[in-house]
Structures are given as structure tokens and as C-alpha cells.
Amino acid sequence: MIDSTDRKICDILQQNARTSSTDVAAMVGLSVSATNERIRRLSDSGTITGWHATLRPDRFDAALCAFVLIDMSYEGEAEAVAALSQRDEVQELHHISGPHSYLMKLRVADTAALQAFLSEAVKPLPAITRTETVITLGSPKETPAIAIPAGIGGADV
Template sequence: MDHFDRKICEILQTDARRSSTDVAAQVGLSVSATNDRIRRLQKQGIITGWQARLAPAPFAAATCAFVLLDLRYEGEAEAIAALSAHDAVQELHHISGPHSYLMKLRLADTAALQRFLSEVVKPLPAVTRTESIIALDTAKETLAIAVPTEEQEDG
């Protein structure tokens, strides 16, 4: 990736609805060269998708909770597949430390969290323990990746 690709990534990550003309003008390339680079970035798997970010509250997802999961090795793959299939599960990370996984959920309220834990999580045979953390407020939430400059990558 050169500095043009990095700049394109920065621009599109901030606002994917930008027109090709606007992106091209900002990076100093022609529209066709910019479009070629965007297609290549997609083909290489650097740009992985295009999506709108929605406010959670209008969709009964105002409560953000993090659940630390302890799992037995036997049945772990099935548990992860089952949890990953639920829309309320936004993230599921295999982590180091005393717990096996960290799961981020978006649900309507704490009652919905309780139901999800009781009906979905705890019945899974591999689950041995859960610990829930409810976010009271969100100061920052982003999917943006810091795009390093060429100098930062080289040095």
C-alpha cells in the first residue's frame, strides 16, 4: 500500500458515501485511477465491506453489555458457532487471561440481557461461567482502524 491507498482508506473509513470524484480530488488522482485502487483494495481484502452505522436505541438495542465467558474445550466450537449466530452478539473475541472469551452484546435492556444469558448462553454445555459488565454510557465506539503512514510502518 502506498500513500494514495492509505489516504483512500482514511477517507472511506470516515465517510464511505463520499463520491469517487471527491475522493479522487482529495488524494490527487484521477477518478478512474481512484476507482481502480478502491476495487483493488476490496479484492485484496483491505476494504472488507460498506455499511451504515445505526443508532442502537431505535432498534431495541440501547443496552451495551460485555460478557466474559469461561468455556470447556469440549463443546467450545459448537458454543462459539451458536453464540455467533445471534444478532445481539456484536463481537466475540477469544482472549488471554482468566477467561476464555469476551462477548459484546446490544440488547433492549437488562431484562433482555438476563433472558439472553438464561436462554441462550447458560444452556450451552461448554459454558462454565459468565461475568457480565453493563456499559452505563459510551464515550467512544468505533470500527475505525488507525491507518499508519509509510514511515510508521517502516520504522
């Protein structure tokens, strides 16, 4: 079970995964060895799924962020989802409710690269019946962090 100390550890690490075990231990009031054991357990259980660096997209020729609403037919859907999921430009792909089938977030260099991606990687997929693209003008907030409410994950020990 995840208790309040585990939630604190997760919150600290998702803000900065490079925080030292000594610093995490001091922040949660545990010994370094107890903290390391909790981090290992959280990782082994799949609660912590990875350790990532957050990069500035404009430094890697991926300054344009776009969201694409995709309509798909059932026939070929699995293959289209697999193909899109393999593309490095695709940051997120969500199966959604409502009039569209999927919402895809992607990053590319510019509008020309976006047009090429849609023309070469998306529209040729047989299951794709329609797309609608929204280009971001700015991103005042963009984070992979999730809110960790105090009572989620089980009883405190």
C-alpha cells in the same frame, strides 16, 4: 502493496463510505478512474471488507450494551462459539488471553432482555462454565474505524 495513497483512500472511506469517487480522487490527488481502480483493488484484495451504515442502537431496541466474559471448557467450545456467533445480539466475540476464554459484546433492549439472552442463549451451552457481565453506563467513544499509521502496509510507490 498498500502505499500512502491507498492508506488515505481507506481512511477517507472508513470515515464515510458514501464519499463520492470524485471527492476521494480530489482528496488524494488522483483521477477518478485511477481512484476507482484503487478502490476496486483494495476491495478485491480483502483490504476493504465491506460497506456499512452505522446505526443508533437506541432507535432499534438495542440501547443496552454489555460485555460478557465467558469461561468455556474445551469440550464443546467450537459449537458454543458457532452458536453465539450466529446470534444477532452479539456484535463481537473475541477469543482472549487471561483467566477467561472469550469476551463478547452484545446489544439488547434492556436488563430484562440481557437476562433472557444469558439464560436462554448462553448458559444452556454445555461448554459454558461461567460468565461475568459488565453493563455500560455510557459510550463516550465507540467506532469501528482503525487507526491507519503512515508506514503500515508496505513501501510507498
